[in-house]
Amino acid sequence: AQSVTQPDIHITVSEGASLELRCNYSYGATPYLFWYVQSPGQGLQLLLKYFSGDTLVQGIKGCEAEFKRRQSSFNLRKPSVHWSDAAEYFCAVAPLTGSNYKLTFGKGTLLTVNP
Amino acid sequence: DTAVSQTPKYLVTQMGNDKSIKCEQNLGHDTMYWYKQDSKKFLKIMFSYNNKELIINETVPNRFSPKSPDKAHLNLHINSLELGDSAVYFCASSPENSYEQYFGPGTRLTVT
Numbered sequence: 001a002q003s004v005t006q007p008d009i010h011i012t013v014s015e016g017a018s019l020e021l022r023c024n025y026s027y028g029a030t031p032y033l034f035w036y037v038q039s040p041g042q043g044l045q046l047l048l049k050y051f052s053g054d055t056l057v058q059g060i061k062g063c064e065a066e067f068k069r070r071q072s073s074f075n076l077r078k079p080s081v082h083w084s085d086a087a088e089y090f091c092a093v094a095p096l097t098g099s100n101y102k103l104t105f106g107k108g109t110l111l112t113v114n115p
Numbered sequence: 116d117t118a119v120s121q122t123p124k125y126l127v128t129q130m131g132n133d134k135s136i137k138c139e140q141n142l143g144h145d146t147m148y149w150y151k152q153d154s155k156k157f158l159k160i161m162f163s164y165n166n167k168e169l170i171i172n173e174t175v176p177n178r179f180s181p182k183s184p185d186k187a188h189l190n191l192h193i194n195s196l197e198l199g200d201s202a203v204y205f206c207a208s209s210p211e212n213s214y215e216q217y218f219g220p221g222t223r224l225t226v227t
Contacts, residue, residue: 032214043119043205043218044158088156094214101146101214102171105158 002027004093006106013081014114021076021109023091031093033074034103035065038088047089050074061085086113118142119219121206127225128196136191136222138206145211146170147189149181152203152221164189165211193224201226 003026013019025031032051036044048059055067065076074091091106119140128134140147148171149161162181163171169181178194193200206219 034214036218038156041220043220044207044216045218046215049215090158101209101212101216102160102163103214103216108156108158110156 002031002093002095002104004091004104004106006089006091006109008109009107010110010112012112012114015083016080019076019078019081019085019111021089021091021111023074023076023106025072025074025091025093027072027093027095029096030067030069031095033065033067034092034094035059035063035074035076036090036092036105037061038090038108040087044090047076081111081113083113083115086111119206119208119217121204121219121222123222124220125223125225127227129227130196130198132196133192133194134196134224135193136204136206136224138189138191138219140187140206140208140217140219142208142217143210144208144217145186146209146213147183147186148207148209148216149189149191150205150207150218152205154202158205162189162191196224196226198226200224 005024034049035047038044050067088108090108092103122137146165148163152158164183167183180192183189203221207216209216
């Protein structure tokens with residue numbers, strides 16, 4: 001069955017530290033890959049996406065993610081975290097065809113930023 | 116502002132009642148979605164409409180009925196509300212043939 005796993009339920013980092021959020025997927029073929037962020041009380045905002053090509057993708061808010069086919073991973077990275085980055089982060093996937101553009105989300109990773 | 120908007124933002128109601136949540140997008144998108152986010156933040160798609168036509172209908176109780184009067188609006192009507200319906204409901208939209216979904220701010224439904 002197709003699935004998305006975010007192994008870390010909750011991560012705490014200090015402001016200014018680097019961040020890496022993990023995402024692994026299980027699909028028959030490489031799917032489309034996304035990272036969304038949900039700030040407290042808000043809807044989800046798309047940070048970045050991978051469809052094909054360069055495996056390192058840049059997104060908004062200083063985020064980047066690297067697609068690693070062999071590891072079936074799409075980890076999100078940020079070099080220096082700001083207090084405003086505290087939020088819930090969701091990895092999502094969609095198959096290349098036949099899905100009616102349906103996204104399957106991971107269960108999210110809550111990021112806490114310490115001053 | 117261009118956006119996906121939902122009303123109401125909060126909805127508190129008693130079991131057995133019928134309620135509706137409205138969603139509007141002025142982004143010119145052709146596809147709209149309803150998601151349910153449970154208390155553990157798990158986000159699951161419920162329905163999707165493309166140009167007023169239902170294209171995704173996940174395993175959702177018949178008490179939930181989406182209605183799309185035009186491609187800019189997708190409303191969610193819930194009959195005979197149950198405690199387990201308490202959640203945050205998100206509306207989203209995307210351009211046709213695109214995976215880039217834009218989310219509304221959510222409606223927090225509490226059933227007592």
